[in-house]
Amino acid sequence: MKPKLRFIAAWIVLLLICMITAATLMIQKPVRADPGVLYAAPSAQGSGDCSSWANACTLQTALSGALMGDEIWVQQGVHYPGAAGNRSAAFTLRNGVSIYGGFAGAETSREQRNWQAHPTILSADIDRNDTNTDGNFIAETWNDIQGANAYNVVIASGTDNSALLDGFVITAGDSLDKGLNRGGGMYSLSGSPSLANCIFSGNRANLGGAIFNQTSHPTLTNVLFSGNYAREAAGLYNIGSNPTLANASFSGNSANYISRVISNLDGSIPTLVNSILWGNLGFYLPEIYGSANVTYSIVHGGWSGVGNLNLDPLFVDPAHGNFRLRPGSPAIDAGANSALPPGLLADLDGNPRLVDGNGNGSADVDMGAYETQRRPPFFTSAPTLTAIQDVPYSYAVAANDPDRIYGDALTITAPTLPAWLTLEDHGDGTATLSGTPTYSDVGEHQVVLRVTDQGALFAEQRFSIIVQSRLYLPIMINNTP
Numbered sequence: 001m002k003p004k005l006r007f008i009a010a011w012i013v014l015l016l017i018c019m020i021t022a023a024t025l026m027i028q029k030p031v032r033a034d035p036g037v038l039y040a041a042p043s044a045q046g047s048g049d050c051s052s053w054a055n056a057c058t059l060q061t062a063l064s065g066a067l068m069g070d071e072i073w074v075q076q077g078v079h080y081p082g083a084a085g086n087r088s089a090a091f092t093l094r095n096g097v098s099i100y101g102g103f104a105g106a107e108t109s110r111e112q113r114n115w116q117a118h119p120t121i122l123s124a125d126i127d128r129n130d131t132n133t134d135g136n137f138i139a140e141t142w143n144d145i146q147g148a149n150a151y152n153v154v155i156a157s158g159t160d161n162s163a164l165l166d167g168f169v170i171t172a173g174d175s176l177d178k179g180l181n182r183g184g185g186m187y188s189l190s191g192s193p194s195l196a197n198c199i200f201s202g203n204r205a206n207l208g209g210a211i212f213n214q215t216s217h218p219t220l221t222n223v224l225f226s227g228n229y230a231r232e233a234a235g236l237y238n239i240g241s242n243p244t245l246a247n248a249s250f251s252g253n254s255a256n257y258i259s260r261v262i263s264n265l266d267g268s269i270p271t272l273v274n275s276i277l278w279g280n281l282g283f284y285l286p287e288i289y290g291s292a293n294v295t296y297s298i299v300h301g302g303w304s305g306v307g308n309l310n311l312d313p314l315f316v317d318p319a320h321g322n323f324r325l326r327p328g329s330p331a332i333d334a335g336a337n338s339a340l341p342p343g344l345l346a347d348l349d350g351n352p353r354l355v356d357g358n359g360n361g362s363a364d365v366d367m368g369a370y371e372t373q374r375r376p377p378f379f380t381s382a383p384t385l386t387a388i389q390d391v392p393y394s395y396a397v398a399a400n401d402p403d404r405i406y407g408d409a410l411t412i413t414a415p416t417l418p419a420w421l422t423l424e425d426h427g428d429g430t431a432t433l434s435g436t437p438t439y440s441d442v443g444e445h446q447v448v449l450r451v452t453d454q455g456a457l458f459a460e461q462r463f464s465i466i467v468q469s470r471l472y473l474p475i476m477i478n479n480t481p
Helices: 003-028 059-065
Strands: 037-040 071-075 077-079 098-103 120-123 164-171 186-189 194-201 204-207 211-214 219-226 229-232 236-239 244-250 254-257 262-265 271-273 293-295 315-317 322-325 386-388 393-400 411-416 422-425 430-435 443-452 458-468
Touching (some): 411 422, 430 443
Parallel strands (some): 037 071, 071 098, 077 120, 098 164, 120 164, 194 219, 219 244, 236 262, 244 271, 271 293, 386 458
Antiparallel strands (some): 315 322, 393 430, 411 443, 422 430, 443 458
């Protein structure tokens, strides 16, 4: 072939290669139907271009194509970082990209999501064989891990606080004597991501069962750490790192050496506020090793700081993973409102974060990931639904309140009441409804009773009383001589 022809042929080949490469990139890059939002599902849907719920891509695909300022909306279900055998696979956070879980898969606004109703799970169980007796695909403890899981669920290295992960369960990461040996749930080298409304459950590693930080400064809000294990520090292992935690709960984690849940080395000074560290395991180990700025928190064994307590927080059912607070918990309304991150309106359940939980008239934040919600009172008595003309009627009204342990006073009133009845409130959750109907009252009468607690929560009892006519039998006189 002549040199000139060879030159032209080479250019044609190069042009074809460029065209093929460009086409490939166009196919792989997510298409934006709604600018700034990528849609992810456990498996690709439709075209898989991330443009809508109908064409949702996988989370890994969305992460690979995300740009600064993007949001990734993630559908409920289990999301794996890679295929079986790829133990180095992980979900890598990116600066300027906000990842939100808790979507059913039809929402049109972020505010419609519900991470409790639609759990979104990031699982390292890439070979799909972990113990899962309850069918929720969450490792409740590190003992549920079986086979060859991925080493780390999330990688946050090199990020700043614009990298956001919000509304996820992070589970089954396995760096125990393998991989990096650290941070089964999340590994961060020189990273400072923001995490909110997340649960770290059943992860394990040599150092930092849930999280390992080195020269990292992450911010964590409304987070729960449970069922994690490490040889040292089942929660966070910090080297030259200053993480900030607000309304965090640590319980049911275990370690062998140095600390149960948090170890701080090389100048690390984490900040914990409105948090609970209780019920973790580790023979004679402290909850925290090293320096830490802890305030308005419960720490088993105690910790110096303003507002700190060394009292049982009274979790509802910690043996079965319920770390909400029972009535009478010392953690209720014991936090510091001034320490709440800006814009924090809800707890890990998605319920209002500021509630007057102890009935003292002030809405103060609770310690821990969950906020106690005041519950309305209820009637415990049933009315008599019939009355007889000229015969006294009486109904012993009784009501109760789940929050009576706080000394709630109940008031019983009658917004709707016929004239022949009167209500006497005894002030102790009981009342008497009484009266005597006359002939003119024969018929049906609507009654509405209302019981109200000190927090203005109320319940109503609506019923009808039917007044029956009294039968007057005629007197027969025998005039027979």
